[in-house]
Amino acid sequence: MLRAFVAAVAVLLAAAPASATDFTLDKAHTQAEFAVTHLGLGRVRGQLPLISGTLTTGANGLPTAAQATFDVTTLETYDDNRNRSLREKYFEATTYPTVTFVERKIAGTPANFALTGDLTIHGITKSVTLNGKIDGVQTIRGKQNIAYSATTSIDRRDFGITFGPMLDNQLIAGYDVAIDLEATAIEK
Amino acid sequence: MTRTLLAATLLALGLAQPALALEGTLDRSHTQAEFVVLHMQLDKVHGQIPLQSGTATLGPDNLPTALTAVFDVAAVTSQNDRRDQDLRDNYFEVAQFPTITFVERSIKGTPDAFSLTGDLTIHGVTKSVVLAGKIDGVATINGKKHVAFTGTTTIDRRDYGMTLVKFIDNQLFVGYPVTINFEAGVAER
Numbered sequence: 001m002l003r004a005f006v007a008a009v010a011v012l013l014a015a016a017p018a019s020a021t022d023f024t025l026d027k028a029h030t031q032a033e034f035a036v037t038h039l040g041l042g043r044v045r046g047q048l049p050l051i052s053g054t055l056t057t058g059a060n061g062l063p064t065a066a067q068a069t070f071d072v073t074t075l076e077t078y079d080d081n082r083n084r085s086l087r088e089k090y091f092e093a094t095t096y097p098t099v100t101f102v103e104r105k106i107a108g109t110p111a112n113f114a115l116t117g118d119l120t121i122h123g124i125t126k127s128v129t130l131n132g133k134i135d136g137v138q139t140i141r142g143k144q145n146i147a148y149s150a151t152t153s154i155d156r157r158d159f160g161i162t163f164g165p166m167l168d169n170q171l172i173a174g175y176d177v178a179i180d181l182e183a184t185a186i187e188k
Numbered sequence: 189m190t191r192t193l194l195a196a197t198l199l200a201l202g203l204a205q206p207a208l209a210l211e212g213t214l215d216r217s218h219t220q221a222e223f224v225v226l227h228m229q230l231d232k233v234h235g236q237i238p239l240q241s242g243t244a245t246l247g248p249d250n251l252p253t254a255l256t257a258v259f260d261v262a263a264v265t266s267q268n269d270r271r272d273q274d275l276r277d278n279y280f281e282v283a284q285f286p287t288i289t290f291v292e293r294s295i296k297g298t299p300d301a302f303s304l305t306g307d308l309t310i311h312g313v314t315k316s317v318v319l320a321g322k323i324d325g326v327a328t329i330n331g332k333k334h335v336a337f338t339g340t341t342t343i344d345r346r347d348y349g350m351t352l353v354k355f356i357d358n359q360l361f362v363g364y365p366v367t368i369n370f371e372a373g374v375a376e377r
Binding site: 027028029031037038039040041042043044047049076078079081082135136137138139140141145147149167168170182184 | 216217218220227228229230231232233236238265267268271324325326327328329330334335336337338356357359371373
């Protein structure tokens with residue numbers, strides 16, 4: 001009787017998705033960087049730190065359910081005036097303090113995947129596709145760690161960030177924004 | 189007589205001075221050194237080192253013929269307070285070596301692809317490095333010319349005496365090769 005019960009439990013356990021693993025995004029090694037052209041001249045980069053994020057992976061390490069929330073109020077471009085201008089006039093961080101990404105689907109391989117999800121910036125949600133890859137996998141202190149990088153580009157006006165002052169006929173902050181995401185996931 | 193003297197003076201000035209050289213100052217809000225290093229052979233850590241001061245002389249094609257830059261390592265930031273403290277105290281040893289400097293020695297190439305050779309001093313050790321660079325853009329703002337450059341190189345931190353080694357689970361905590369990405373904005377003085 002006991003043996004039959006153990007066998008039944010074993011069958012039930014095996015029925016659970018065998019290779020799905022839950023991960024937490026590591027704040028110290030996850031960030032969203034944006035790069036935008038300043039005055040048609042050079043690029044300005046800014047980093048948005050992670051507030052929190054999770055993902056689930058399949059057998060090949062690809063994320064099957066990623067979500068992440070980034071903190072716009074601590075956006076950093078290494079210039080206090082610029083930080084203030086970006087937070088107040090572009091991102092309007094008091095009203096829209098976070099940027100979020102929620103995965104909808106993924107296709108491809110660990111070396112080259114297309115991650116489609118809902119990106120919310122400035123209160124507006126759009127579907128975007130990130131081109132990504134797995135940069136590395138390590139077991140650290142008994143937990144699996146997976147490093148991902150992914151990029152996409154957006155037009156900030158699609159997210160209602162239309163603020164566009166000019167200087168000498170040049171746009172101070174360009175409309176095209178490159179987004180570089182780096183994320184490290186640690187097994188729960 | 190006055191007019192002749194004036195004309196002669198203008199002529200002399202015009203001849204004596206290299207026609208198109210431009211003296212510029214590096215713009216602190218658009219100049220930085222970024223380093224990228226592998227952590228645990230897994231993910232990349234990025235750190236930004238702000239400019240303290242710098243100058244550049246630009247030739248007729250906007251390439252720098254003389255460039256000096258000093259970066260403030262004590263203000264290095266990698267978006268993580270504990271890591272910043274570790275980098276400052278145990279890797280850069282900023283109390284003793286508070287700055288990173290670059291002094292141009294020679295340049296060749298074109299605005300789209302140039303090789304900038306110079307003396308890079310990190311952690312008190314000076315080595316010659318070659319940056320692969322290009323001009324990203326040129327604009328006139330409020331009547332002054334602005335030129336934006338990028339340049340990149342890779343060093344081994346041990347060549348600069350930054351030899352701290354720590355292993356976690358048999359993985360090197362902070363890698364030896366370090367990519368350095370410079371972005372510089374030069375504004376006409």
